[in-house]
Amino acid sequence: MQIKAFETEFGGKKLRVEISDLADQANGSVLVRYGETAVFVTAVMSKYTREGLDYFPLTVDYEERFYAAGQILGSRFMRREGRPSEEAILTARLIDRSIRPLFSMKMRNEVQVVALALSVDAKNDSDIPAIIGTSLALGISDIPWRGPIGAVRMGYIDDNLVVNPAYTERDKSLLDIIICGTDKKIDMIESGTKEASEEIIVKALEKAVEEIEKIEDFQKKIIKEIGKEKRKIETKEEPEGMNNLFKKNVFDSLKKSLYETGDKKTDYGEIKDYWIKIAKEQFGDGNEQMACEFFDNKVDEIVHEEALKNNRRPDGRKMDEVRPLFAGVGIFSLLHGSAIFFRGGTHILSVLTLGGPKDGLLIEGMEVQMTKHFMHHYNFPPFSTGETGRMGNPGRREIGHGALVERALSAVVPDREHFPYTIRIVSEVMASNGSTSQGSICASTLAMMDAGVPIKNPVAGIAMGLMLDKSQISNLKSQNYKILTDIQGPEDHYGDMDFKCAGTKEGVTAIQMDVKVDGVTVEILKKALFQAKKAREEILEVMLKVISGPRKELSAYAPRIIKMQINPDKIREVIGPGGKMIHSITEKTGAEIEVEQDGTVFITGKNHKDSEEAKELIEELVHEYKVGEIVTGPVVKILDFGAIVDIGPMQDGMIHISELAPFRVEKVEDIVKMGDVVAVKIINVDERGKISLSLKQADPNYKQELKGRNKRNIFNNVRRR
Numbered sequence: 001m002q003i004k005a006f007e008t009e010f011g012g013k014k015l016r017v018e019i020s021d022l023a024d025q026a027n028g029s030v031l032v033r034y035g036e037t038a039v040f041v042t043a044v045m046s047k048y049t050r051e052g053l054d055y056f057p058l059t060v061d062y063e064e065r066f067y068a069a070g071q072i073l074g075s076r077f078m079r080r081e082g083r084p085s086e087e088a089i090l091t092a093r094l095i096d097r098s099i100r101p102l103f104s105m106k107m108r109n110e111v112q113v114v115a116l117a118l119s120v121d122a123k124n125d126s127d128i129p130a131i132i133g134t135s136l137a138l139g140i141s142d143i144p145w146r147g148p149i150g151a152v153r154m155g156y157i158d159d160n161l162v163v164n165p166a167y168t169e170r171d172k173s174l175l176d177i178i179i180c181g182t183d184k185k186i187d188m189i190e191s192g193t194k195e196a197s198e199e200i201i202v203k204a205l206e207k208a209v210e211e212i213e214k215i216e217d218f219q220k221k222i223i224k225e226i227g228k229e230k231r232k233i234e235t236k237e238e239p240e241g242m243n244n245l246f247k248k249n250v251f252d253s254l255k256k257s258l259y260e261t262g263d264k265k266t267d268y269g270e271i272k273d274y275w276i277k278i279a280k281e282q283f284g285d286g287n288e289q290m291a292c293e294f295f296d297n298k299v300d301e302i303v304h305e306e307a308l309k310n311n312r313r314p315d316g317r318k319m320d321e322v323r324p325l326f327a328g329v330g331i332f333s334l335l336h337g338s339a340i341f342f343r344g345g346t347h348i349l350s351v352l353t354l355g356g357p358k359d360g361l362l363i364e365g366m367e368v369q370m371t372k373h374f375m376h377h378y379n380f381p382p383f384s385t386g387e388t389g390r391m392g393n394p395g396r397r398e399i400g401h402g403a404l405v406e407r408a409l410s411a412v413v414p415d416r417e418h419f420p421y422t423i424r425i426v427s428e429v430m431a432s433n434g435s436t437s438q439g440s441i442c443a444s445t446l447a448m449m450d451a452g453v454p455i456k457n458p459v460a461g462i463a464m465g466l467m468l469d470k471s472q473i474s475n476l477k478s479q480n481y482k483i484l485t486d487i488q489g490p491e492d493h494y495g496d497m498d499f500k501c502a503g504t505k506e507g508v509t510a511i512q513m514d515v516k517v518d519g520v521t522v523e524i525l526k527k528a529l530f531q532a533k534k535a536r537e538e539i540l541e542v543m544l545k546v547i548s549g550p551r552k553e554l555s556a557y558a559p560r561i562i563k564m565q566i567n568p569d570k571i572r573e574v575i576g577p578g579g580k581m582i583h584s585i586t587e588k589t590g591a592e593i594e595v596e597q598d599g600t601v602f603i604t605g606k607n608h609k610d611s612e613e614a615k616e617l618i619e620e621l622v623h624e625y626k627v628g629e630i631v632t633g634p635v636v637k638i639l640d641f642g643a644i645v646d647i648g649p650m651q652d653g654m655i656h657i658s659e660l661a662p663f664r665v666e667k668v669e670d671i672v673k674m675g676d677v678v679a680v681k682i683i684n685v686d687e688r689g690k691i692s693l694s695l696k697q698a699d700p701n702y703k704q705e706l707k708g709r710n711k712r713n714i715f716n717n718v719r720r721r
Contacts, residue, residue: 004226008218010034011152011164011211013124015218017136019226028141028228032133034164036121041133042114045143045231049108054292056103057110062092062130064366068120073364085365086399091115091127093400095134097514098180098188102146106235111143120367123166128153131180136219142228146518148219149187150212151180154204156196161207174200177511179208182216185519192407195457195507198529205522238294239283246298250275255302258314258490300494307467307482313491315344320485322462322535325542327442329450336558337451341443343539344488345433350443352425352451354558356604357594359422373422374413378402378440384432401437402427405461408441408502408510409448412456419454420563420602434488435463437512441502446543451558452551459509460539461502463487464528465495468517479521483528485535499525501532505540560611561604568599570622573650581621581649589614620648625691627682630698635676643672645680645693653691655680662696671695671702678702 003020016033023029026042050057066073066081074080084092095115103111115130131151139148155165155173162169170176177191186205193201250271257268272295279291306312311319323344331338337352360371378401382389394402405427413423425447427440438461445459465487469480484491492498497520500512513525554560566574574595575582582593591605591614601618605611625631625647633652637644642656655678660671672678672695679699684692695702 006218006222008214010215013164015129015132015215017133017222019136019140019222026137026141027143028137028139030133030136030140031118032129032136034129035124036119037124037126037129038117038119039126039129039133040116040118041130041137043134043137043141043143044112044114045141046110049234050110051108052289053108054289056100056105056107058096058100058103059110059112060092060096060099060115060134061113062088062095062115062117064088064117066366068117069366073366085363085368086403087365087368089396089399090403091130093396094127094178094180094188094190095131097190098131098149098151099134099138099145099147101187101515101518102149102182104144104233104235107144107233108235109233113137117366123168124164125153125167126367127178128164132215132219136222139219139223140227142231144230144233147182148216148223149180149182150215150219151178152208152211152215153178154208156200156204161204163207163211175204177201177204177208179205179212181209181212181519183519184209184213185521186513186525187515187517187519189511189513189525191511192410193508193510194411195504195509197507198526198533201508201511201529202522202526205525209522236290238290239287242279242283242287242291242294245278245282246275246294249278250295251298254298258299258302259306259312259316296494299490303490303494304467304469307484308469308480311482313484314489317486319482320531320534322486322538323488325539327446327543327546329446329547334557336555337447337449337453339443339446339450341439341446341543343435343439343442343486345431346436346439346488347429347431348436348439348443349428349430350425350440350447351428352423352444352447352453354451354453354554355422355424356559356561356592357416357420357422357602358592358604359424373416374406374410375422375424376402376406376409376440376444377424377426378405378429378437379426380429380432380436384429384436401440404437404500404510404512405440405444408459408461409444409455411509412459412504413448414454414456420561421453421559423448423453434486434492435461435498435500437461438463438500438502441510442539442543446547449547449550452554454550457504457506458540458543458549459502459504460536460543461500461510462532462535462539463492464497464499464501464532464535465491466497466499466515466520466524466528467491468496468520470496470517479524481524483524483531485531496520497524497528499528499532501529501536503533503536505537559604559606560608561602562611562615564601564603564615564618566595566599566601566618566622567624568597570624571595571597571599573621574601574618585614585617589617593618617649621650623648623651625651625653625682625685627685629682630679631682631693632677632679635672635674635678638668638672638674640668643668645678647680647691647693651691653680653682653693655693655695659683659692659694659696661702662700 006017018031026044029042031040117126135148138145153164154177155162156175157173175193175196180188276291326342329339336354341348360373425444429436441461465484467482496517497515502510589610591610594602603611603614631647633645633647635643636646646652680693681698683694
C-alpha cells in the first residue's frame with residue numbers, strides 16, 4: 001500500500017490528508033483526518049454520457065458507519081445500517097451544494113461522490129472534513145471540475161469568532177455557520193444562529209474567507225504534485241442557424257410572456273412548445289434536447305439583461321419589493337394550532353401538534369444520540385406546482401427544507417424547563433412559486449402562536465436573489481449586479497443566487513445560500529443580509545396584525561402537562577415493583593407519567609383534571625411525613641395495644657393505646673373500630689421510617705366516628721394490609 005500524507009494547521013488543530021491506492025479504481029480518493037475524526041471520500045465519473053438528459057447527473061452520498069462511533073447501533077432486529085439518517089442526508093446536501101456550481105452544467109457523464117465516515121470523535125464534526133475530502137478527491141482526479149474549494153465552520157463565543165468549534169463549544173455559541181467557497185468568493189452557506197446580528201454574521205463571513213483561502217492553497221499544492229490531467233468532455237454545440245430561427249420567430253413573444261402582466265399575458269409554456277416544434281422541423285428530432293437548453297439559455301439572458309440594464313422584474317415589482325402577503329390563524333378548531341401564509345403565489349398551511357415528553361423523537365445515529373422534543377416536517381406534494389407525481393416518503397429536498405425551518409425556529413422555541421411539551425409542526429405546501437421554505441417559517445411561527453407556545457420572538461423568512469453580470473464575474477471589486485427581494489418563477493430558476501434568510505426583530509436565526517455561479521463576494525452577501533432584514537420586518541408586521549403574540553391558553557384539545565420535582569430517593573415509590581405503581585396511576589387517571597433520574601416528573605393528561613389527579617396521587621406517594629403533622633386515614637387493624645391507621649399509599653402508622661384518648665383506655669375498640677376514619681398527629685418517625693401516631697393530641701374530644709368514615713381510599717388496591 002502506497003500512501004502520500006500531507007498536513008496543515010486548521011482552526012488550531014492538525015488536518016491530515018492521506019492519498020493512497022486503497023480505492024485505486026476510483027477516479028480520485030482521499031482520506032481526511034481531523035482530530036480523531038476520519039472521512040474517506042471517492043469520486044467516480046462514468047466513461048459514457050447519458051443521452052436524453054436535460055441536467056448534469058451528479059450524485060453525492062454521505063454514508064454513516066456505526067463502527068465509526070465504536071458502537072453497535074440500530075434496532076434489536078437490525079444490527080446494521082439502513083436507510084440514511086436525516087443527519088447523513090443533510091451532510092450529503094452540504095457537499096452537493098458546495099461542489100455543484102463548479103461543474104459544467106453541459107456535462108452528461110454521471111459523477112458520483114461517496115463520503116464514508118470511518119471514525120468520529122466527540123469533538124470534531126465529520127461534515128467539514130467530508131467537504132474538504134470531496135474537493136481533493138475531485139481535484140486530484142481526471143474529472144473536469146473548477147475547484148478546489150475550502151470549507152469552515154464558524155462559531156461566536158464570548159464575543160469572539162471561533163474557527164471549527166468542537167461539539168461542546170457549539171452549545172454555547174451564538175451561531176453555527178458552515179461556509180464554503182473558492183477564490184475569495186462564497187458558494188454555499190448553511191447556518192443556524194441564536195438571533196445574531198447582521199454585523200456579527202458579516203464578520204464571520206470575512207473570517208471564513210481567510211480560512212478558506214488557506215485550505216485552498218493547501219489543496220492546490222497537493223493537486224499540482226499528484227493531480228491527474230482532466231478529461232475532455234464532448235458537449236453538443238447548437239446547430240448553425242438556431243439563433244437566427246429563435247430571434248426571428250420566438251424572441252419577442254418570449255420577452256412579452258415574461259414581462260407582460262394581467263389577463264393578456266402570453267402563455268410561457270405555449271411559446272416553449274412552439275419553439276421546440278419549429279426547431280425539430282428545422283434541425284431534426286435529434287436536436288430536441290438542444291432546443292430545450294437553448295430556450296432556457298435565452299430566458300436566462302433576458303431576465304439578466306432586464307434586471308441589470310432596466311431594473312425590471314418579470315412581475316413589475318421593485319428590486320426590494322415583497323409580493324402581496326396574507327396570513328390567517330385558527331384554521332381548524334380541533335387542531336392544537338394552525339395557520340396559513342400567502343406570499344404571492346406561494347401558499348403554505350402549517351399545523352402544530354402538542355404532545356408529552358414520551359412523544360419525543362429518539363435519535364440513535366453515528367454522531368447524534370438524543371431525544372428531540374421539537375420537530376418540523378415539510379411536505380411538497382406535486383399538486384403544489386400543478387403537476388402529477390410521486391407521493392409518499394420525503395425526498396432529500398423535503399428533508400433539507402424541513403431541517404432549515406426547524407433550525408430557524410429552534411432559536412425561539414421555549415426550553416423544556418418552561419414548556420415541557422413535545423412540539424411537532426407540519427408544513428404543507430399548497431401552492432409553490434418561490435421559496436416555500438421561508439413561507440413555511442412564517443406559517444409555522446403563526447401556528448405556534450395560535451397554539452399558545454410561548455416563543456421568545458416571532459420569526460419570518462425571505463428569499464433573496466441575484467442577477468450578476470457574468471462578463472464581470474472575475475472582477476471582485478466592480479461587479480455589476482442587482483439583489484432581488486422575494487424571488488419567484490424565472491428569477492428563482494435562472495437567477496445566480498438563492499439566499500434564504502430567517503430571523504426575528506432582534507436578529508438572524510438561519511441562513512441557507514446556494515449559487516449557480518462560482519461564488520459571490522462578502523460584499524454582495526452583506527447587502528443581501530440588510531435588504532433581507534427590511535423585508536423580514538415588513539412580513540412580521542403583517543403577521544403580528546393577525547395575532548400579536550402567543551395565545552394565553554392552550555387549545556382545549558391539547559394535552560396538559562404538569563411538571564413536578566420529587567426526591568430522587570422516592571423514585572422507586574412512584575414506579576413501584578415492576579412498574580406496578582406507575583401503571584396503576586395511569587390506569588386510574590389516563591395520564592402518562594415520565595420520571596427522570598434527577599427526580600423530575602412530567603405528567604401528561606388529556607385535560608387538567610387527569611393531570612391534577614395524577615399529581616395528587618404522586619404527591620401522596622412521595623410525601624415525607626414529619627413530626628407534628630396532622631394526617632387522616634382509616635383504621636385498618638386493631639391490636640391489643642393499639643390501632644394501625646392507613647395514612648397514605650404504602651404508608652401506615654400505629655396509635656398506641658396510651659395515645660387514643662386523654663384518659664385510661666381499657667380496650668382499643670372502646671375508642672376506634674375497623675374502618676373508622678380518624679385525624680391523627682404524627683409524634684415520631686424512627687430511622688426505619690416507622691411512624692407513631694396520636695389520636696388524643698390531634699382530637700382529644702374524639703368520641704365517635706368522624707364524618708366520612710367510608711371515605712374512598714384510591715390506593716386501597718396497593719395497601720400492604
